[in-house]
Amino acid sequence: MNLKLHWKIVIGMVAGIMWGILSLISDWPIEFTTFYIEPFGKIFTNLLKMIAVPLVVTSLIVGISNLKDIKRLSRLGSKTILFYTATTLISITIGLLVVNIVQPGKNLPIEIKNELLQNYGEESGKHLEEAKKVQHEGPLKPLVDMFPSNIWSAASDNSKMLQIVFFAVIVGIAMVSIDRVHAKPVTAFFESFNHILLKIVEYIMAYAPYGVFALIGTLVVQMHSVDLLFELGKYALTVLSGLLVMIVIIYPLILNFFANINVFDFFKGINPAQLMAFSTSSSSATLPVTMKNVEKNLKVPEEISSFVLPVGSTINMDGTSLYQAVAAVFIANTFGMDLTLAQQLGILLTALLASVGAAGVPGAGIVMLAVVLEAEGIPPEGIALILAIDRILDMCRTVINVTGDAMVATVLGKPKSNKKLTKKKRAFFN
Ligand code: ASP
Numbered sequence: 001m002n003l004k005l006h007w008k009i010v011i012g013m014v015a016g017i018m019w020g021i022l023s024l025i026s027d028w029p030i031e032f033t034t035f036y037i038e039p040f041g042k043i044f045t046n047l048l049k050m051i052a053v054p055l056v057v058t059s060l061i062v063g064i065s066n067l068k069d070i071k072r073l074s075r076l077g078s079k080t081i082l083f084y085t086a087t088t089l090i091s092i093t094i095g096l097l098v099v100n101i102v103q104p105g106k107n108l109p110i111e112i113k114n115e116l117l118q119n120y121g122e123e124s125g126k127h128l129e130e131a132k133k134v135q136h137e138g139p140l141k142p143l144v145d146m147f148p149s150n151i152w153s154a155a156s157d158n159s160k161m162l163q164i165v166f167f168a169v170i171v172g173i174a175m176v177s178i179d180r181v182h183a184k185p186v187t188a189f190f191e192s193f194n195h196i197l198l199k200i201v202e203y204i205m206a207y208a209p210y211g212v213f214a215l216i217g218t219l220v221v222q223m224h225s226v227d228l229l230f231e232l233g234k235y236a237l238t239v240l241s242g243l244l245v246m247i248v249i250i251y252p253l254i255l256n257f258f259a260n261i262n263v264f265d266f267f268k269g270i271n272p273a274q275l276m277a278f279s280t281s282s283s284s285a286t287l288p289v290t291m292k293n294v295e296k297n298l299k300v301p302e303e304i305s306s307f308v309l310p311v312g313s314t315i316n317m318d319g320t321s322l323y324q325a326v327a328a329v330f331i332a333n334t335f336g337m338d339l340t341l342a343q344q345l346g347i348l349l350t351a352l353l354a355s356v357g358a359a360g361v362p363g364a365g366i367v368m369l370a371v372v373l374e375a376e377g378i379p380p381e382g383i384a385l386i387l388a389i390d391r392i393l394d395m396c397r398t399v400i401n402v403t404g405d406a407m408v409a410t411v412l413g414k415p416k417s418n419k420k421l422t423k424k425k426r427a428f429f430n
Pocket residue numbers: 281282283284317319320358359360361362363364365366394397398401
């Protein structure tokens with residue numbers, strides 16, 4: 001039977017959920033899953049991370065060296081930042097609107113609150129320590145962090161993706177600036193290497209259904225305090241409805257207005273990346289799949305996607321920032337604080353910065369949430385209240401993060417050129 005890959009992944013996901021439920025209700029020892037199933041999930045995420053750095057380097061170098069005019073690059077850079085900032089601001093605003101309407105946490109029973117604070121106090125302490133480290137760094141630290149002092153050490157750490165992007169961009173620019181004859185062998189090498197890496201992504205994706213089975217199965221088995229999850233239902237539903245607004249209303253609207261693509265084709269094309277984001281909770285690990293989907297299925301030119309997507313996987317997190325806004329108001333509510341408009345605007349700004357600072361790895365959003373809370377005078381220990389349900393929400397917000405990156409890459413790579421756009425807007429895109 002020749003099933004499409006995304007169906008195979010869905011089957012892996014469902015089988016993982018069934019495995020988890022079955023082992024929970026049959027009281028099978030958790031160790032079996034952690035010793036013999038979990039490693040296959042880890043292998044899968046490791047493989048994805050393994051390919052990310054070389055893929056970004058080669059496709060960026062190939063992409064930029066194909067650019068006829070280097071000025072286009074700086075225009076692409078400013079448009080990317082503009083779209084990323086705008087979508088993140090829209091996303092946080094939607095989060096704040098939804099949370100102010102639903103007001104989760106206002107009536108959380110005190111016993112539940114204490115139970116959550118007690119059960120998750122230790123875990124939240126660890127996140128707070130990590131957040132403290134971030135806070136002690138000056139405001140220009142993220143800027144300094146973009147410039148690698150050693151390219152090999154940057155390339156050995158996936159969290160240094162912006163440094164890799166910086167290096168690859170410089171190499172690409174230099175290649176276009178020197179005599180073609182001198183650049184030719186290097187261009188040919190990277191072009192060939194790029195093809196090889198894309199083939200490897202295909203191999204990794206063939207393993208995806210099994211990897212996803214292992215990841216989801218382990219997650220269900222390790223889920224604890226299921227009854228507490230229900231108490232947090234209203235909060236979770238608030239986050240989810242905000243995320244839903246982004247994916248069913250905002251992104252289609254933006255695509256419709258700015259991109260030359262049918263919205264359904266867009267979602268069909270990036271479906272495997274979304275499934276991957278959901279299963280791994282990591283936009284960085286999903287990056288190779290996002291790049292492949294956006295280039296192959298949506299036909300976005302490599303010189304656009306190879307720049308926009310890696311930058312997005314590190315700095316653009318619509319889902320994470322929306323979740324941070326909702327979580328901050330939820331925690332404030334449970335502590336009986338009524339946030340003023342100024343404080344909510346403060347959340348808007350700090351959540352924007354925090355999502356830029358958050359790495360594309362599981363749980364990064366909650367560490368940065370502590371920074372947002374502290375900045376707005378909300379007790380940061382409150383993150384213990386939401387930890388029980390954080391992993392599930394992490395899976396969902398990562399889907400939005402990845403979709404947002406792909407959406408901007410599509411808008412910039414396939415701009416609308418019909419009469420709907422005014423002359424000025426057309427000029428902006430070209
Ligand atoms: N897991 C998210 C991502 O990788 C970040 C977060 O919100 O924790 O995009």
